[in-house]
Amino acid sequence: MLFLQLLANGLQVGAIYALTAAGFSLIFGSTKIFHFAHGATFAIAAYLFHFALAGLGLHWTFAVAVAAFSAVLFGVLLDRLMYAPIQRHEGSFFTVFVASFGIGIVVQNLLGSVFGRGFMSVATPLSNSVEVMPGLYLSPLNGLAIVSAIVCFAALHFFLTRTFVGKGLRALSENPELVRMFGLSPRRLSTYAFALGSLLVVPGAIFTAAGTGINPAVGHHVMLISLAATIVGGIGSLRGAACAGLLIGVAENLALWKLGTQWSEAMTFAILFFFIIFKPSGFFGRATVS
């Protein structure tokens, strides 16, 4: 029964990881921008959801809208006001990384200053587990996280395969020059990528605020998982990042079945090293020749 319990926990955690990793992978795959501040987007969405719900007393649907709007706005503003000027001046990959890393630190400290540096969580009965069968406890949040992830991925798949902008985003990741030749603006597509990638962190941020709770440094862990999942899934592969996020979440939890609890976080790196050594192209990535 412990195995089943850990698997159920792992699926919930994995669903959240999959969404955040897919957001990072979408941005990185389309724009080649190492958006380290993706973790900050997660933290902003989580904090503003908490503030709208607990601080302003808004209905949860409005709180979700506030979180979604703030995440998208933050992502788009970063793209327009920071990454675009750096790229215009032909800043290197490293310059973009350092700038993004700095924004992550600034956001962490700003959130700490505004909302306090301690722990916060949304008080909701949805996070309380009930015993569904002897030894197996599930909370409504478990199911909601998994259903949300499935809905989000279905919507994302539809968007990327059936809409003009979605096809443009996929084309951007393949060949920006060709996109330009077809009269599309890579810059505008980049903004769409940031908006969509940032929106994907929102469900995870909300479920984290309600489930595990948040602190200003919550974005670091998200970024770590997103990065590992992007590499394990295959750089540029959205499907790969999602599967890798799910795999990491499940593996972190199932590790507790037979191993000590201290090995839980190490599983992420064990999986990462395994792929780097034995399958560097990741789950669905293409082999490259340098």
Next chain:
Amino acid sequence: MLRKTLFSITFAIGLASAVSVQADGIEIGAVFPLSGPNATYGDIFMSGAELAARHVNEDGVLTGDLNILYEDSQALPQQGVVAMNKLVNVEGVPYVLSAFTGVSKAISTLARRSQTVAVNGGGVGPDLAELGDYFWNVIPLANNEVGALARYAVEDLGHKRFTLVYVDDPLGESILNELEKTLPPLGAELVESHSIAASAQQFSGVAARVRSSNPDVVYVASYGSQQLQIVKQLRDNGVKARIASYSAFSVPELQAQAEAQGALFTTQSIDWDSEDPVTKRFVDDYRAEHNKNPTSYIANYYNAVRVFALLAQALEEQGKEITGANLLAQRKATDTFELVGGEVSFQENGTLLAPIQVLKVDGSGSGKVVSVKAAD
């Protein structure tokens, strides 16, 4: 011309008086977590230290104003050493307030080498008592806290099975060692122990393991935001066993946390309603300023600053310089100190010995005392 001259004279006088204030001031240092996930402790520690400095200055205990120079350790040993280096080598302070077991151990070498007194009021690792003459503790250490809680849980409540969730650092290790040592003689056992990384935030899997071990008591040895996350996730994931911890549970966020209600924790025993003048003044002024009861951490750092003031006052009266070596000699020559909580004395190893109280988190902000145990 006259106006210019007047401005110059005023400016010069202002500058001279500023310099003279700085020269007359007596400075001590503090290495506290002021940013990061444990910054909430820094705010708490500062409130106690600042209140003591205010009382010292109001009473004119020293010949100059007492100022505390704060440096940020982020509760990390390496940052703590950088901060301590600055305080000792740049600012030249003779006395530094320290916190957190890992940070305190890291800075103790520099304290000994530079003959600077470091005083801990927040870390509880038992090996903090063995860091040399220049490292003092104004807080009972984990061996006393764990022992008192174990005796209460086993002897008074009849609990036998303990599970430990502990952060993988010197503090967590020391509590694991203490529980392994303390429980068997009482007829209880540590059925499982779960080590977690200091950065871990996801504990639903740990909760599943804890639940499957069916303990009577889950002892949580963590601090900061993490301990709140552990408590919430244990309860959310169906762990119904009694939760217990050490003095880190005395922070306001945990005291107000719904999932923590009913949890047991320990601190040194201080009667907030005591009529002794030092305790009464501390409690009254703290309540007036913050509109709530103080906690033991606040009293510890108040005491740490007060100990300095009392020692420095004695040195000034003897015409001696306020140095780390002289402070140490004066402490050894002083039998007892009038501190918050009553008259106390230091043990030979520089650690205060105090009775331990077991409290229950009851939403009041400071917990309800359910038992007082003599220190081991």
